[in-house]
Amino acid sequence: MSAKPSLQWANEPFDLDSKIYVAGHRGMVGSAIVRQLKARGYRRIVGRTHAELDLTNQAAVNRFFTIEKPEQVYLAAAKVGGIHANNTYPAEFIYDNLMVQANVIHAAHEHGVRKLLFLGSSCIYPRLAPQPMAEDALLTGVLEPTNEPYAVAKIAGIKMCESYNRQYGESHGTDYRSVMPTNLYGPGDNYHPTNSHVVPALIRRFHEAKLAGAASVVIWGTGMPKREFLYVDDMAAACLHVMGLNKRDYQAQTKPQQAHINVGSGCDIAIGELAMLVKKTVGYEGRIEFDTDKPDGAPRKLMDSALLRKLGWTPAVDLQRGLEIAYCDFMSQQQVEATLD
Template sequence: MNQDAKIYVAGHNGLVGSAIVRVLQAHGYDNLLLRTSKELDLRRQTDVEAFFAQERPDYVFLAAAKVGGIGANNTYRAEFLYDNLMLEANVIHAAHQSGVTKLLFLGSSCIYPKLCPQPMREEYLLTGFLEPTNEPYAIAKIAGLKLCENYCRQYGVNFISAMPTNLYGINDNFDLANSHVLPALMRKFHEAKLNQIPAVEVWGTGTALREFLYVDDLADALLFLMQHYDEQEFVNVGTSEEVSIRELALMIKAVVGYEGELQFDPSKPDGTPRKLLDTSKLNGIGWTAKTPLKTGLERTYKWFQHNYSTIRGRGSEKLSC
C-alpha cells in the first residue's frame, strides 16, 4: 500500500480495529477513514453504499463485528447472526461497487467444527458440526469468508480473509456478562483483589485448551497480509501454542497479584474442547507471532489498571465499531 492510500478501518474502536489503527499509524499510514457505529450503522445498506460512494477508500480492513464470549453468543443468538451477516455483506458489496483495491475480512477460529482435527488447517472448515453455543456467529463469519472468496471468483476483486485465534490485549471488552474468557478473568481477579474476596469462580472444568494471540501481533499480521498476500483462500493467524483454561487462570491470577482460590464450575459450558490453529501457511510466507502470553498479559493488565474507570464493557453488548 502506498503511504498516502485512503484506508477504511471498519470497527476502529474495537479490540482489533484499534490495534489496526495503531499499527498503521506506526508504519506511516495516516490517511485513515474512521467512523463510529453512531456515525455509520454498517447494518444499513443504503448508508454503507452512500459512505463508500462518497469516500472511495482504496483499502478496507473489515474488523467490525458483534462479538462476545460463550454467554453472549448463546444468549443473543439472533443478533449475532443478523448483525454480522448484514454488516459484512453491506461492506463487502459496497467495496466491490466502489472499486476498492483490496479488502481484508476477519473470520474467527471458533467457526471451525467443534471436533475439528488438531491443529486446525484451513481446509478443515465446513468438515463437521459447529459448536452449538456459537453456531449463529460462526455461520455469519463463514458467510463473510465465502462472500470474499466468491466475489474474487466472480468479479476478479482482491478480497482476502484472515482467521485469527482467540485475541486479547489493549482496549478489550471487560464486561463480565459478555466478554471472552481472558478479559473476564482479568477483571474478576482484579476486583476480587481490590475487595479482598477469598475465591473467584471460573466457568467450566478448566480443561479446555485455547490459543491466545496478542491483538497488536494480529494487527501486524493483517498489515503483512495486506501487503504480501493475494489469494482467495483464507489464512490462519495464531501462535501455534495452547494453554488450558486452568493454566490461563493461574497465569492471570499471578499477573494481577490475587492470592485467593479458584473455584471451577463444571455446570457452565467449556465450549470446544480444543482449538489450536495450524499456522504453517502464514509462517511459510514470512510472518510469525512475537509476543509471549505472559508478556501480553502484563501489557494488558497494565493498560487495564490505567483505564479501569473508563474501560469498555460496563454496558450491554454492542457492535465493535
C-alpha cells in the first residue's frame, strides 16, 4: 500500500487527504481559504451553509462534528459589518459571534481536533493603542465604542483558544491559534449600501454615482482617520502559513500561551486618500464631500505584523491592484444580480 501523499510546507508536513472544515466557507475570507487549500492540493474540504448548519445551535454543531470528524478547523464564520451595522445591531454582533465561537471551538476539542485557526479582528485592540498595534496591546485600554460588542466577542474567542491550549496542550496535543487581520477586501465582499465595510461601500457608492451622473459622492466622517487594508487572498495565504508553522518554532517566537498573531499589509492610508483611489479605479469624475456629522471611529488602526514577517510571511497584492480586482468582482456580482432579476 502506498503512503498518503503529503505536502511539506512551512516546516510542517500536511496530509493532503486530511479532512478540513472551513466554517464560513462561502464568506469572503472563508472562500479565499478554500481557494488556497485547493491550490495547495487539499482534497477533503468540508463546508456547510447557514441553512444547512446553524453554528449558534450547540446540538447541531456537535452532530456535525460527530458525523464529519474533521481533523483541522478554520473558524472564519462570523457576523461582520461596518460602523453603521455595529452601531445598529450590537446585541446580534455580540450574541451571534460568542455563540458561534463557543460552539465550534468546544466541539472541536470534544471531537479530538488538535489544529484550529480562529479569525479575529484588529478591533480587539484599544481605541488609542500605540501605533502600530502589537499583539501585547490586547486588554491594555478602552475599546472603540462603535464596535465594542463585536470586539469583546472576538477577544473571548482568542481567550478560548489560549485557555484550551493551556489546559489541554500537553495532555491532548491541542494547538489552537488565532489570527488578527486588518481591514480586508476583495472577491466575495459584501457590497451592501449601508452594512458593508469601507472599501466595498466606497466601490458601490462611486459606481452608482458614475451611472447616475451625480455631481458628488458623500463620504462618512472627516476622511482623516487612517486605516490599513489587506487583500483577502493574502489573508488566506497567511492563515495557511500560520496553521502550517511548526509548533515548537511558533511557540519559540510567541509569548507563553499566546494564541493570536497580527496579519496586516504594514502600511495605512487616510480614508480621504482611499476614497480618491477608489474614485480613480471606478472612473467616477465628480466631487468628494465629507459628512462630518457621521462618526470617524478610531483615529488610526495600523497593525504591527513584525512577528508574522519574522515567521516567514509577506503579502503579495498591493492596494491599487487589489482595488482593481475588487471592482471587477463587484461588477461580476452586479451582472449576476441583474440576471437573477
